Amino acid sequence: MSTQRPPHVTPEPALVTPSGIGIVHLGLGAFHRAHQAVYLQACLNRLGGGHGDAWGISSANLRSNRALVDQLRASDCRYRVAEFRDSDHVTLREITAIREALYAGPDGDDRETLLARMSEANVRIVTLTVTEKGYFLNPASGELLTDAEPVRHDITAPHAPHTAPGMLVEALARRREAGTPAFTVLCCDNMPENGRRTRHAVVSLARHRDPALAEWIEAKVAFPSSMVDRIVPAMTDADRERLAQIGVDEPAAVVGEAFRQWVIEENFPQGRPDWAADGVEIVDDVTPFETMKLRLLNGAHSLLAYVGTLAGLETVDETMAHPAFRTLLERYWQREAAPTLELPAGTDVEAYTQRLLARFRNDSLRHRLIQIAMDGSQKLPQRWLAGAEARLAAGEEAPLTAFGVAAWIRFTQGTNLAGTPHTISDPLSETFAALHNRHTDDPAALTQAFLALDEVFPAGLARDARFRERVTFCLEHLEQHGVATTIDAIVHDPRES
Numbered sequence: 001m002s003t004q005r006p007p008h009v010t011p012e013p014a015l016v017t018p019s020g021i022g023i024v025h026l027g028l029g030a031f032h033r034a035h036q037a038v039y040l041q042a043c044l045n046r047l048g049g050g051h052g053d054a055w056g057i058s059s060a061n062l063r064s065n066r067a068l069v070d071q072l073r074a075s076d077c078r079y080r081v082a083e084f085r086d087s088d089h090v091t092l093r094e095i096t097a098i099r100e101a102l103y104a105g106p107d108g109d110d111r112e113t114l115l116a117r118m119s120e121a122n123v124r125i126v127t128l129t130v131t132e133k134g135y136f137l138n139p140a141s142g143e144l145l146t147d148a149e150p151v152r153h154d155i156t157a158p159h160a161p162h163t164a165p166g167m168l169v170e171a172l173a174r175r176r177e178a179g180t181p182a183f184t185v186l187c188c189d190n191m192p193e194n195g196r197r198t199r200h201a202v203v204s205l206a207r208h209r210d211p212a213l214a215e216w217i218e219a220k221v222a223f224p225s226s227m228v229d230r231i232v233p234a235m236t237d238a239d240r241e242r243l244a245q246i247g248v249d250e251p252a253a254v255v256g257e258a259f260r261q262w263v264i265e266e267n268f269p270q271g272r273p274d275w276a277a278d279g280v281e282i283v284d285d286v287t288p289f290e291t292m293k294l295r296l297l298n299g300a301h302s303l304l305a306y307v308g309t310l311a312g313l314e315t316v317d318e319t320m321a322h323p324a325f326r327t328l329l330e331r332y333w334q335r336e337a338a339p340t341l342e343l344p345a346g347t348d349v350e351a352y353t354q355r356l357l358a359r360f361r362n363d364s365l366r367h368r369l370i371q372i373a374m375d376g377s378q379k380l381p382q383r384w385l386a387g388a389e390a391r392l393a394a395g396e397e398a399p400l401t402a403f404g405v406a407a408w409i410r411f412t413q414g415t416n417l418a419g420t421p422h423t424i425s426d427p428l429s430e431t432f433a434a435l436h437n438r439h440t441d442d443p444a445a446l447t448q449a450f451l452a453l454d455e456v457f458p459a460g461l462a463r464d465a466r467f468r469e470r471v472t473f474c475l476e477h478l479e480q481h482g483v484a485t486t487i488d489a490i491v492h493d494p495r496e497s
Ligand code: NAI
Pocket: 026, 027, 028, 029, 030, 031, 032, 060, 061, 062, 063, 064, 065, 129, 130, 131, 132, 133, 134, 135, 163, 164, 188, 189, 190, 191, 228, 229, 230, 231, 232, 233, 234
């Protein structure tokens, strides 16, 4: 770890203990604890014991992580968030906004408690961070994966659902039955038009059960989109050790960067906390914010994750120590990502990307590349591929995206360029292994087979011969010459200047 001495600690403002639950959250992971709960805590602190008490959170996990639920319960759901500006400066916030932690997985006891909570009239919002794959949507088309085993389960046994969309459908059905107004569903996952996608998952699933219920949901339930931003790496033992150094020893504590942003569409028929008073941007259309963040921040993250891992690097800040990676990002932003964006009014894209570089350099986070690299099949369509497809359709090229795709394909082989193994965590990992087995030592055939994965690649990219050839070229070049030389070849390609 880079922290040699304990950082300076900013004291915590006075706390209030909320009562009353107004929000149910699905996906009690690191991000929820360090983002939504922090904003809610600010609201509760601001309002004291009064009106803010209506918005306490009941937070649940539907699959992993039962241990965290137990840990939170043991501490009466209190924990601290350590916000690191850099290795020397941390702000500690104590969070009491989460009032209840539930484990509602198929192997847990709390599913009925969760459904009962979601059916209560005073619960007016259900928020979600269940990762991209938790919606069971085809990443490229956005259609519900009705063949996925958990979805099949929720179609045949809808009253005891296993998936997040299934939980929403069952709770909404109970509310409709009881004459309770619908809650608003607020997706906080890194997906494009995340409200619209969530709505499609829920309505599609409901239609399998009862078309009238699906119609009721379409008519009555609001699904505002939101853009969420704060880098919150998965906790490691090293994080726990350095938190212990500053007296933070609760197991549910979480580490994140100092920066945070939340942009939410104004569509809450049952009301909402006064988030704007705590720095949330409330807008009519979140799409420009979402697309900008997904393509500039997350797109860059994925590029670093695959290329950096192949080069034997472990964390985002390590990649930033190499000029080649900074050049790669700058070229990617300037030439391929920014030109595809309709920027939010008043945005200075140069300032935004420079700030991203500073955030990525934050060596107090130790954000592991392998964490960002997981679930590439779910992430790449919105981070890279939609933008690249638009460029090709406009007669432009996308060589840096092709390089990223080549790095991703090589990454899914399960070793870095030096042969050191890494884990592939992705719903399509078995497919990847089969493709690598079938096309060993044939980069052109391997490229063709990956681009034919229509749940990942849009048709416009898959059938573009120039793009395919670029990917194959990069795959071969990476293997023969390594990461730095390949970056150099791409950014200095005379066709690109
Ligand atoms: P985490 O690993 O700490 O938590 C993942 C959560 O998703 C857990 O609650 C887990 O139970 C749930 N989950 C996973 N697969 C699921 C499934 N198939 N069905 C239902 N629930 C499922 O991860 P973390 O950091 O909380 O991130 C979660 C999501 O939050 C990300 O995928 C992303 O969309 C969003 N996010 C995360 C940021 C970060 O920096 N960590 C920043 C911005 C957004």
